[in-house]
Amino acid sequence: MHKKLLALYILLSFSFTLSAEESDISYTTTSDQIDPVINQFLSLLSISDTKVQKAILSDIESNWQPEYEIMLLEIMYFADGNKLRSELLGVMQRKTGKKFAFDANKWYEYLWNKPQKILPDYHIFKAKLHSYLDRKFRVYFIARQKDALIRFDEIRWGGVKQDGIPPLRDPEMINANEADYLNDNHIVFGISVNGDTRAYPKRILAWHEMFTDVVGKVPVAGVYCTLCGTVILYETKHKGKQHKMGTSGFLYRSNKLMYDQETQSLWSTLEGKPVVGPLVGKGIQLEYRSVVTTTWGEWKKLHPETKVLSLNTGYKRDYGEGVAYQNYFATDNLMFNVPSVDKQLKNKASILAIRLDEHPNDPLAISVKFLKNNRIYHNEIKGRKFVVLTSRSLANRVYESQNIQFKNYTKDGDLIDTNGTIWKVTEDYLKSSKGDILKRIPAFNAFWFGWQAAYPNTRLIK
Template identity: 65%
Template sequence: MLQAIKKTVLFSLLGISIGLLNSPKMFSQEVSASSEIHYFLDLVTTSSRSEQEKLLTTIEKNWKPEFTIMAIEVMYFGYTSDIGVKMALVLQKKTGQNFGLDFNKWYEYLWNQEQKILPDYAYFKSQLHKSLDAKFETYFQGRQPSSLIRMDEIRWGGVQQDGIPPLRDPAMIPASSASYLEDDHIVFGIVVNGDARAYPKRILAWHEMFVDEVGGIPVTGVYCTLCGTVILYKSEVNGIVHEMGTSGFLYRSNKLMYDQATQSLWSTLEGKPVVGPLVGKGIQMDYLSVVTTTWGEWKERHPETEVLSLSTGHRRDYGEGVAYQAYFANDDLMFNVPSVNGKLKNKQSILAIRLPEYPEQPLAISVKYLKKNPVYQSTIGDTRFVVFTDKTGANRVYNARNLNFKKYDQKSTATDARGDVWTVYEDRIENSSGEVRPRIHTFNAFWFGWQAAYPDTKLVK
């Protein structure tokens, strides 16, 4: 099971990191950092017990709130050694909190306070993490001023860069050749310029990203299994195609992407750089539509569709429900967030709507609610929209403008209050008079992940 595998990788890499951290040659000598930063860096590189004790005493004597995140990260990476235990004792004494070696509790405590980090905290973070992957140094080194998100909330997810390998230009096969799929298997369906594709969950959960050209357009599809989001983006912005990958880091349990050219970190939810040289340059990838449905329903709607081949170039058990089986089977989180909201269960699926023209009005609608109400209409700002939900629970959202819809056959036909019949397409709805209403790009997500990213979101349930 992938959760168990990820934990094994996490613990083994942590073990590797301790050995690397204990190498005196690990840290860069080219960049100067404050003596306070080196209290912590020296602590994890020295093998001298007496020197460790001196450094722990110095840290405790000179304690300030800005030390908390570094102490937690040292404890996190040194949990198998005396350093981790002793750092936990210092943390407990200086903060008054008694969480022992429970990293999630320490992170939750920290993240519910105003961020307090040293001016060169990013240097500490770059040096601490580069033992896991040399590329990690670039993510943080010199980039603290550019960060749009709390740097102390950027947490290693247990894998190296592209350690969960994206599918790049993956092999596709016609629907008739997809004998490995059953009709009730979950797929993520897209149509771009008439080019229909299906990406089965059973495959994509092992890779969490695909980079492809669909309908003549370069696209990036990102699946954050932890937060239940599948989002499709146009990879090209202002004439530049950004080659995206999996950074290995998380922000509020949602994966951070990176671009190969600058190694900037990108928000998965918003499709824009949040740490690095691309921040502040007006770069944001446009959303495209994706629908979570069953293979049987998708191929009935799109018999011409292509679907991922099992020949991915990787050896995985692509059986239905194998990847992340334990994680999806309960409501526990693998990586925590600042707080959870009990209005819904953590992993209850919601339809996430955040219109570009009204970014401060995010909306979450319970998928269970939508299954009971296959026609749902509301407004965000001046935009009136309608959600059509089919029998598989798949949601499609359209700009309704001045219309009021009364019926949806949960297939391809909807009827408005005037009695006009509309055909439901992936990119639009259209009536016999040629009136068109465009698709609004939305996606599904787990409630906890969406609420963590947008704590003030409105919820319909």
């Protein structure tokens, strides 16, 4: 096909206009205002004529640049029809010399282990491509490429629309004695805020991955990244500004990205701060609180006054124990890859993650298997000493220890130091029989691969 005719075909088949109402900025672009290569790639999804598709691919291949790799991969990932996908794969293999077939994870791993190479208009490509899935996705990317703290090519669609995994907002809570659907060995995520004690069963939260509520008069969001095994509780008010959070539908290194409803900025789940969008660089980082992963039997024994999620969530799901993500949790395989994995532990080995706000560059991971055999474990980060207590159900809690050494964690849940002083263990602090207080240090459990991918320099105790 003549090149001028091909260009005209592309121009007529594809135009992209984003109105101010759809974005946080006044930004309108048409197909002749952006890099024509962007139009070429996107037209592959809108043109059904195989001869035209081949002509476009031939032109792309003839003018190949490394910046094309991520776009070709993403088009290949979403393309319908074996014929087009095979043609795309052929170009990819010839230009890269790699033979990963249709294994998207292998292709992403190959790209992510090189310096990022993207076109100046890649954000437009990414916005339009993903707007085919959900128009709300446009705003995540338009004109935000320069306001990103993470690699744009590592932001990967997780398979759902915005809030496609619906958060539980102000969910119904019931008393412990009303929760007849729970057995004592069922896993729950326990929190306590200003004396307001609550349990969120894994069997329910795995279907929703987030709850927002006011607990102990504090607005919070509990975020469960099922893929990387983390449940983190954030205070959603920062310097007087309330942020209403949701599930973006996108991942970064297999860790879900949140979004805020007002600006549609993308937020890191592990750090509680915006990483793409207008809130980047504003000094925003949500304060997080401790979450303990434990059994329902142990939690309600410690906290008979606890509230717990009702099955009346407003959604129809099979909330049976172990049903959600059953196949994923049953193996060590990843659903979405990361740039590389560290073989010091199995991918989904459970670790206790500790990240101190005052020392963000010194994260610590402690193997839960190690803690099982060391139920009282002392350590420190940059001189801040702490003790990790592990219950019989493998629930991990972290407290300041200062210069106190503990030697016994009794069946009744009391702690005894080397001087024989008895300490009461609560969700907020350790309190000695003399009235001394040692505060709780926020921590949470995670899968090793997800934590290590986010913090490659993490220290590991195993």
